[in-house]
Every structure is written in structure tokens, then in C-alpha cells.
Amino acid sequence: MLKSIVAIQKINNDDAKSAVFKALNMINAEKLMNKDNMLVVLKPNLLIGKPPERAVCTHPEIVRSVIQWVKQFNPSKIIVCDSAGGQKPGVTEAAMRDSGIDKVCEEEGVECIPFEKTERIIYKVENPLELQEFSSSHLLKDADLIINLPKIKTHGQCKLTCCIKNMFGTVLLANKPKTHAQAATLDRFTSALVDIYSVSKPQLTIIDGFYAMEGQGPSSGDPVKLDLILAGYDGVALDRTVCEIIGFNPNEILYLAKAEQKNLGTTILSQIKFIGESIENVKRKFKPPKIRPVSMPLPKWLADYVGRTIFKARVKFNRDKCRLCSTCWTNCPVGAITPPELIKKGNIPEWNKSKCITCFCCVELCPYEAVKFSINYIKNALFSWMGLGLVGFVVLLSLIILWII
Ligand code: SF4
Numbered sequence: 392m393l394k395s396i397v398a399i400q401k402i403n404n405d406d407a408k409s410a411v412f413k414a415l416n417m418i419n420a421e422k423l424m425n426k427d428n429m430l431v432v433l434k435p436n437l438l439i440g441k442p443p444e445r446a447v448c449t450h451p452e453i454v455r456s457v458i459q460w461v462k463q464f465n466p467s468k469i470i471v472c473d474s475a476g477g478q479k480p481g482v483t484e485a486a487m488r489d490s491g492i493d494k495v496c497e498e499e500g501v502e503c504i505p506f507e508k509t510e511r512i513i514y515k516v517e518n519p520l521e522l523q524e525f526s527s528s529h530l531l532k533d534a535d536l537i538i539n540l541p542k543i544k545t546h547g548q549c550k551l552t553c554c555i556k557n558m559f560g561t562v563l564l565a566n567k568p569k570t571h572a573q574a575a576t577l578d579r580f581t582s583a584l585v586d587i588y589s590v591s592k593p594q595l596t597i598i599d600g601f602y603a604m605e606g607q608g609p610s611s612g613d614p615v616k617l618d619l620i621l622a623g624y625d626g627v628a629l630d631r632t633v634c635e636i637i638g639f640n641p642n643e644i645l646y647l648a649k650a651e652q653k654n655l656g657t658t659i660l661s662q663i664k665f666i667g668e669s670i671e672n673v674k675r676k677f678k679p680p681k682i683r684p685v686s687m688p689l690p691k692w693l694a695d696y697v698g699r700t701i702f703k704a705r706v707k708f709n710r711d712k713c714r715l716c717s718t719c720w721t722n723c724p725v726g727a728i729t730p731p732e733l734i735k736k737g738n739i740p741e742w743n744k745s746k747c748i749t750c751f752c753c754v755e756l757c758p759y760e761a762v763k764f765s766i767n768y769i770k771n772a773l774f775s776w777m778g779l780g781l782v783g784f785v786v787l788l789s790l791i792i793l794w795i796i
């Protein structure tokens with residue numbers, strides 16, 4: 392059986408570049424740079440705007456090293472992309488700035504753009520475990536090479552975030568909490584993670600183990616200077632290797648077995664060929680996080696209902712700012728906005744609530760910031776069948792009590 396390859400390389404004297412180059416050399420990664428004019432997308436972890444010493448985002452020097460490695464092969468374009476963990480437009484830009492990654496991109500002359508600022512398409516998931524489809528950047532389809540740049544961190548919900556979990560960043564802004572709501576149990580959420588990874592599956596992964604995080608990750612744990620780079624093609628095998636290094640039981644990382652079932656990689660150590668340092672040599676036991684459940688343990692039908700109703704956003708068009716350019720219609724993947732023929736006649740766009748899948752393309756891509764969204768959880772709850780039923784029940788109960796007394 393063909394083995395998955397994992398290179399393990401120590402970072403000596405903070406020389407991240409040399410470690411990244413050595414790790415990529417060990418796995419002959421240059422064979423991926425086999426075409427002229429390649430479009431290469433680098434996907435770091437940009438969870439939230441924190442400086443490198445907090446070990447939340449992929450370290451900027453790791454991003455720089457990978458950019459410099461790719462540049463040797465004269466690609467047509469390198470783009471560094473992610474979508475941060477918040478809901479508000481602008482959070483990814485803030486994460487790019489505060490992590491130091493946009494400065495590195497500027498110095499290296501490459502683009503650094505949020506996924507939500509790129510053209511969106513709907514991706515169908517083959518043999519879905521949980522998600523039938525999701526909306527993400529066209530870059531997942533159009534890139535010649537996607538390089539995953541995850542960071543080793545503990546995670547309060549999934550226990551570990553690294554290769555598989557990092558690709559959740561391809562889900563755009565407010566669609567992340569919506570996915571959490573729909574896939575409301577840890578079991579279902581980890582299935583959703585595997586579905587997302589199966590669509591965006593990167594061809595190459597370079598793990599940032601320069602500064603990792605233990606304890607209450609992924610954003611408020613303790614930084615660990617691990618001084619490691621791991622590289623390979625099989626994200627499942629890489630995540631499995633990380634478990635071995637940091638002393639986590641892989642059976643507790645629910646998405647690993649699911650990814651293996653979906654033929655996305657292997658968790659069997661005997662099927663992994665390790666190159667470079669031995670695992671024994673680099674082991675460092677991590678403090679585990681206190682696990683919090685992803686969400687309420689609701690039955691599937693109820694979780695779907697809550698995701699569709701309570702988390703439903705309202706899209707609003709600002710009459711004073713709108714210039715009737717129809718960009719919102721162009722970017723709406725489901726035709727939920729008034730067509731250009733009507734907009735050009737001077738009509739402010741209108742929004743079709745029942746068609747809208749709340750992807751927020753219209754909000755994020757309006758050149759005049761004329762589209763806003765809001766989620767009124769209380770109103771949504773009250774005007775849902777669940778809310779109306781609850782109100783009806785309370786009224787009925789009150790009438791019965793009044794009648795009795
Ligand atoms: S993209 Fe913005 S400015 Fe253009 S029509 Fe839509 S709301 Fe108006």
C-alpha cells in the first residue's frame with residue numbers, strides 16, 4: 392500500500408525559512424509546481440486579530456517562508472486568503488493586519504484578501520456526512536494549488552485544530568455560526584468539518600508548529616514554542632501525527648475517523664512514512680482544553696429548523712447610499728435580489744427572504760456599502776412556528792389558570 396508521507400523538521404535558531412524549505416524538500420513538494428503560470432492560494436489560520444506572540448494565527452514568518460518557496464517556481468499569482476471567525480464585515484482584514492500577515496504579503500508583493508471579498512459559488516458536497524452544499528470562494532475551484540497553513544492549537548470544541556479544522560475558514564463570516572447552528576452536536580459539527588475539507592481539500596499542507604497553543608485554545612490558550620514544521624500531502628495523516636506529538640488520543644478528535652471513512656487520508660501510523668526527526672525526539676505533551684459542547688444537543692430536524700429560522704438574517708438596502716449599480720444582484724448566488732432591469736429603472740433593490748441563503752455576498756461586495764444585514768434573534772424566534780406555538784401555549788395556560796381561579 393502507498394504510504395502517506397509526513398516530514399518533521401525542527402526550527403533551529405528561529406530560522407523558519409530554512410526549516411520550511413527543508414521539510415518541503417524532504418517530501419519533494421516541487422513536483423506540485425508542474426505547470427506554467429500557476430495560481431497558488433495559501434490558506435493560513437486567521438481566526439482573529441492577535442499578534443504573532445499570542446500564537447492564534449499562523450506565524451507571519453511561516454507565511455513568508457512558504458511565499459518565498461513558491462516564488463522560486465515563477466507562479467502567475469500567489470494569493471493569501473482566509474475568512475476570520477467573526478460575523479462583521481472587516482474582521483478578516485483586521486486579523487490580516489493584527490497578525491502581521493498583510494505586512495508580510497506587502498513586503499513579498501503578493502495579494503492578501505479575505506475569501507469573502509472574492510467571487511462566491513455554491514459547492515455541492517459529494518457523499519455528504521452533514522452538509523449538502525455551502526457557499527465559498529471561487530478560488531477553491533480555480534486555484535491550481537491550495538496550500539493549507541494550519542497552526543497546532545488546542546480547541547475548546549474539537550480538542551484539536553490543525554489541518555482538517557483549518558479549512559473551516561473557507562466558510563464565510565456569518566455562515567460559520569449558521570453551520571454551528573445547523574450541525575448542532577459535536578458529532579454533526581465534526582461531520583460538517585469533514586464535508587468542508589472534502590471540497591476544499593488542499594494538495595499540500597505545511598503545519599506551523601513554530602509557536603503552538605495549549606490549554607484554552609484556539610484563541611485564549613497558552614503559547615508553546617514548539618519549534619517544529621510538519622509537511623505532507625495527507626492532512627489526516629498530519630493531524631494524526633500531531634496527536635502523537637502532543638499526546639492527544641486521536642479517537643477523541645472526532646473528525647479524524649470520519650475523514651478517514653471518507654477516504655481523505657489515513658490515521659493508521661503504520662501507513663505513514665515519517666521523514667526527518669522522529670516523533671519521539673519532538674514529543675511535547677500539551678495541556679488539553681476544557682471541552683465545551685459545540686451547541687445544544689438538539690435532534691436533527693430541530694437543529695435544522697433553528698439554523699433556518701432563528702439565525703436568519705435580514706438584508707437591508709440603504710436608499711441614500713445605493714447607486715443602482717446591480718453588483719448585489721450579480722453576486723447573489725440564488726437570485727434573491729431584484730434583477731438589473733428593475734434596478735436600472737431607478738428602483739432600490741429588494742430582497743426575497745424565502746430565496747435568500749444568507750451568504751452575505753451582497754453585503755460584503757456592494758461597492759458603496761449600501762447593504763447591511765441584521766439578525767434579530769428574538770424577533771425571529773417570536774415569528775417562527777416555534778415562537779408562535781410557545782406564545783399560544785402561554786396564552787392558553789394563562790386562560791386555563793384564570794378560569795380555574
Ligand atoms: S450593489 Fe449596492 S449600490 Fe449597487 S445596486 Fe446593490 S445596493 Fe445598490
Ligand code: SF4
Nearest residue numbers: 723747748750751753
Ligand atoms: S440576498 Fe441573500 S443569498 Fe443573495 S447575496 Fe444577499 S445574502 Fe446572499
